[in-house]
Amino acid sequence: MISLKQFKYFIEIVEAGSYSRAAEKLYIAQSALSRQIKELEDELQTALLTRDARQFELTPAGQLFFERGKRILEDIDDTLLQARQVGKGAQGVIRLQHSSSVILTPRISNALARTLDEHPGVTLDVSMLPSENQTLEIEEGRADLGLLRLPTLRRHPHIQVREIGSERLMVAVPPHSPLAARDNLELAELSEEAFISIPHKDRGGLSYLVANLCLEQGYFPKPARALSRKSSQLNLIEAGLGIAIVPECMQLTAPAGVRFVPLARGSLLSAVGLATRRDADPLVAAFAEALAAKLA
Template sequence: MELRHLKYFLAVAESRNFTQAAARCYVAQSALSQQIARLEKDVGVPLFSRTSRSVRLTAAGELLEPMARRLLADVDNAQAALDALAGLRRGRLRLGLVQAMTVSFDMVEVLAEYRARHPGIDLHVTNAPSSAMAAAVISGALDIAVVGLGSRHVPPGLDHRALGSDPLVLLVPRDHLLADRTTISLADLPESHPLIQFSQGSGLRHQVEAAFTRAGATAGRHFEVGQIHDMVRLASRGVGVTVVPRSSVVGPGSLLGLEAADDLPHGARMLRLADREAVHHTCVVYDGTRLAPAAAAFLDVLGSYEQTSIGLSDR
């Protein structure tokens, strides 16, 4: 079994298509098919079930997939450790970043500082739902991730460090029947009013659904949007109502760059939630048992910004 065989195997497992997998691996399809056949011969069982219309993993393929990911991740980490002996002049950091961050510093500045300190490190940034990025850290597909999860919801096997928290707020259009309130319970929302929700599997989605449960309310009709920026704008235009972290609406680093709630577009209103547990958390997750040097260096840079923000808040 060779490492390139495992890379080809994962490419087919992810794309479920030999032609697409060959393109991703920059090899001819015939060559990739031959290498997959050789891998299946080495392991003694078929790894894919092939028909004229589909390619699926067999039971053996499903067993091999997570092992192959971790093995290739270990190889990458070993190379990164060797690079670290040369002062991190080479390497790669695969970083996951959640859209809504409840941190008191600018993550862009963190990335810029990291790049300045370690210009030889290739930085690959991914945006995805928090649960997916946490799972990617476990599998080795990501080295580290900043996710919208509280300490209680971090998957077992991952180390984590809390970065911040922020209250959730309700955004309603200016002509909404509850727009004149300053504080609201989610139980007061009519079930017939559309709710604009963030993507399934995200930390924010989990926190919003938990808030409705605590209020004894049903989220009602809703639709999903993949960008928090669009959720805010759609609610402002009267398409529906939405629940988002306050820091994503107003203040430093807000997605719309607003200084105060009165600046919301189209006269939309931002209402506080009576539920004090309705809070959006942000933390950084990683596997401390297999932390690559490039990822450890990122934690160091992140830590320096955390300390600076703590120092400023204490003044």
């Protein structure tokens, strides 16, 4: 039976160009190396090398065996490496979700890229989902990490959410609105404006935060005739259907006509959280820790 050792010895001889150099590199006697190649040829029932006292040449069978044998050994090395990585929790697919208001800004994207560099065996599967839904998906094992807008209303016993940053809130207004010419707006001034996004009774996130801020000023956001909690709300705003209070990152994906006015002189903030399971597997936990450190 042909052994992997014989594969390795034969390839080492060809690459070294001589039996003596291969024997030195392999730390075995040249006579033992010659014996292994003779046994390999006997098993194959064909000559792989033609040799004299000073040199050798590959036969056609030897050339084929060398090329394919080398690939086989490389595949085995890769398999062993991957098996070790998997055993250490260092390789796999991580399912990352983010809400429509947590845009993958350069700050977040660069942090993800650097974290991936530190975990070469990891592949990210990225999708978009509302903040409240993310915690349920992670709780039930259909996702691993979530980038969401705080607060979340539902409490899941196995989920932890850590704050990884905040952004100032701005008012997104139509291009021809009188508000577009302002340098700053106060919440109290928006009581008669139509809001494109209002909170869902069972969901937290950005719209819930905005509604509570408005309630502190004595009013509840008046709904516009067209409502959206997705990034499409900016298109509705451009069309003049209403306004929205959004994090400043939304400027990166906004249609050209939407104007952004600082709110309360930049003193009102929206926090972003990173959600994971408390008992996440080692790969996910290590990736989350590294990502959170870069975003904190």
